[in-house]
Amino acid sequence: VGFGSALYKWGVSMPSMQRTGIDFGDIMDLERSGEEGREELQERSPLSNVVLDMVAEHFPNPVDAQPRRIPTVWRGDADTDLAESMQLVDEDGEVVFMSTDISMDPHAGEIATGRLFSGTIEEGQELYVSGTAGTNRVQSVGIFMGGEREEVDAVPAGNIAAVTGLKDAIAGSTVSSVEMTPFESIEHISEPVITKSIEAKSMDDLPKLIEVLQQVAKEDPTIRVEINEDTGEHLISGQGELHLEVITHRIQDNQGIDVHTGEPIVVFREQPQDESDEVEGVSPNRHNKFYITVEPLDDEIVEAIQLGEAAMNMPELERREALQEAGMEKDTSQNVEHIFNTNILIDETKGIQHLNETMELVIEGLEDALEDGPLAAEPVQGALVRLHDAKLHEDTIHRGPAQVIPAIRDAVHRSLIDARIKMLEPIQDVRIDVPSEHMGDASGEVQGRRGRVDDMYQEGDLMVIEGIAPVEEMIGFSSDIRSATEGRASWNTENAGFRVLVDSLQTEKISNIRERKGMKQELPPSIDYI
Structure with a gap:
């Protein structure tokens, strides 16, 4: 067990305390003495040393670990030479590298750090990055000696490599010398829950701030950066007030950009509480009709989605089994049409003409409705949406986006209200x-x-x-x-x-959020249960 401060870069564990002579009394005294005390703590017991010692002591040898890890983290064909190469940690095999961290070096530029599962990575190689087109050229490779990156000619399988030149890589990317099934993505259950606006005090620093924010988002997947289309402000979302304070501190101290941050805004969610009656959604031209119900998803199913155990990009049979294991009925799991955030669309229709070619618009309308819930335009979570029936116009021009999307959005919102969304x-x-x-x-x-x-x-x-x-x-x-x-x-x-x-706080909170977003203060008359 170790603990310390990521912000002030000191840390301790029992072995480190025995080695340095620092005890809990020293820590309290040095912390209370302010900046000088924290600097002394960092100098006497650097956080990097403590963490590195723990890694060296407790992490298994890749030669022992990879034969059992590969079947767990990789869903590719287990009978291929590539699978065997990764399990054997074969330095002569194809290059397979998983980037788990992106950092910025003032001299070397962007550094992708991660585990090299097979092959040998060296300067000049052209490597594929999962989810992107083309290849990236490796500019240099290195390994970390403590906190310092040492460039080397080549890094063989089994090592943690630090690579420059992988401009398309983000945390979680699979990088390889051949096109391949990527590793399971790094899932973060903790969603951003607090948002602040951030702007440069000097307009001259704006281009640099934009670049730094993009880099921060690549380095830390739990950070979300976006632009408010109404105000033009840059918004940064994270796990809490302290998380955003640390990011702001890094931008100001490490990058030398003076910034101003706005008041924190907490991100809320909307969720149905009951099962709704069937609701009819009608297109503006009255030629298309959709019949929808909504009910809350079980917590176990929501958790399975958050953990990546059930997703649309996995084989259908595996997805069905994962959902059934989480508590979904077999018949329902066989009709999953789409998963959006922690919401699921079930297609229970039978033989509806033209529905297959219209389903893409149905999904677009569904996502639109779930992104902005009916109470305060906050994201909806944990909703099971069932499409029971549909009536579609024969002519494509009469069932286009301008007809289908509003009909689905309206039906989903009214179903959520009937399901007593809160x-x-x-x-x-x-x-x-x-x-x-x-x-x-x-x-x-x-x-x-x-x-x-x-x-x-x-x-x-x-x-x-x-x-x-x-x-x-x-x-x-x-x-x-x-x-x-x-x-x-x-x-x-x-x-x-x-x-x-x-x-007792529902009405006040909904009203405050709607006012902040410039929405009408009056709720639809059907929301009479709050």
């Missing part, structure tokens, strides 16, 4: 380590934020408080907990998904 708020698990004399103040900070304290126990000289709290209420927690405990508390938070917002 707002969900993101929540976080909270852990606070604090001296016993400040335990009451610390637990009060959680409970005063609509939070819940689940457990309190002693660990060494400190009391540990564990609980849960809404992300929105945790904004400003860092400064408040420091004030309440005289700076003697340490804490961490971890996203714990979403929960239904209490009924």
Whole structure:
């Protein structure tokens, strides 16, 4: 076990504490002494050394690990020479490399770091990057010696390689010397739950900021960067207030760009609570009709989708089995037409003429409706949408995008309302380590934020408080907990998904979000259950 600060780059473990002589008292004293203390901590016990020692101690040898890992992380043909080469860690085989990190070096440029499963990677090779066209030319290869990258002539299979020239690679890309089935993608269950606008204080820095934001998004897949089309602002979304603070700190200190960030905006979700009656969606020209119901998905099925265990890009039989294992009925799993975020479309129609050629528009209308829910235009999650029947005009021109998409969007939204859709708020698990004399103040900070304290126990000289709290209420927690405990508390938070917002706050929250987005304040009359 190790712990420390990613922001201030110090870390400790039991072996490192024995080696450096640093104890918990030293850590508390140095942290309280401010910037100079943190710099001393970083110098005496660098986080990179602690993590590297743990990796060397506990990670298995690739020669032992790859024969059992390959069938788990790769869904290609197990009987091919390529599969055998990866399992044997064959340095003479085809190059197969998985990029797990993208970083920027001021001299070398973009560096893709990851595991080399087979082959030998060297300068000048032309390699394919999964999901992109053409090849990328390797400019240099290296390995890391501690925190330093050392260039070498070649890196054989089994090593962690640091490669430049792979301009199309992102974290999770499969890079290879032959076109191949890519590895299972890196899935991140934790979705971004908080958003801030970010802008350069000087217009001269704007091009550099755009470049840095694009790089940040490649380096950290849990960060989402987009442009607000209405205001032109750059929006950056992450796992919480601290996550965005760290990113902003890196942009300012590492890249030298002075930036201004807006007030944090929490991302909510909308989810159906019951099964709806069948709803008819009619196209503007009245020639096309769709009959739809909506019901909530089981949590186990939502989790299977989030983990990548059930996806449209996997073989149909595997997807069916994964959904059935998560609790979906067999007949339903056989009719899955589309999966969008954590929502599923089931096609239960029988022999509808022209539906196959119209299904692409049906899916587009579905995604449009689920991207902006009917309550506050927040994303919908955990919805099972069933298409029971459809009546389509024979002439293609009368069942085009302008007819089908609005009909589906309207039907899905009215079905969601009939299924008593409600707002969900993101929540976080909270852990606070604090001296016993400040335990009451610390637990009060959680409970005063609509939070819940689940457990309190002693660990060494400190009391540990564990609980849960809404992300929105945790904004400003860092400064408040420091004030309440005289700076003697340490804490961490971890996203714990979403929960239904209490009924007493539903109307107020919906109204606030609609006002912020410039939407009409009046809800449709059919939303009378909140």
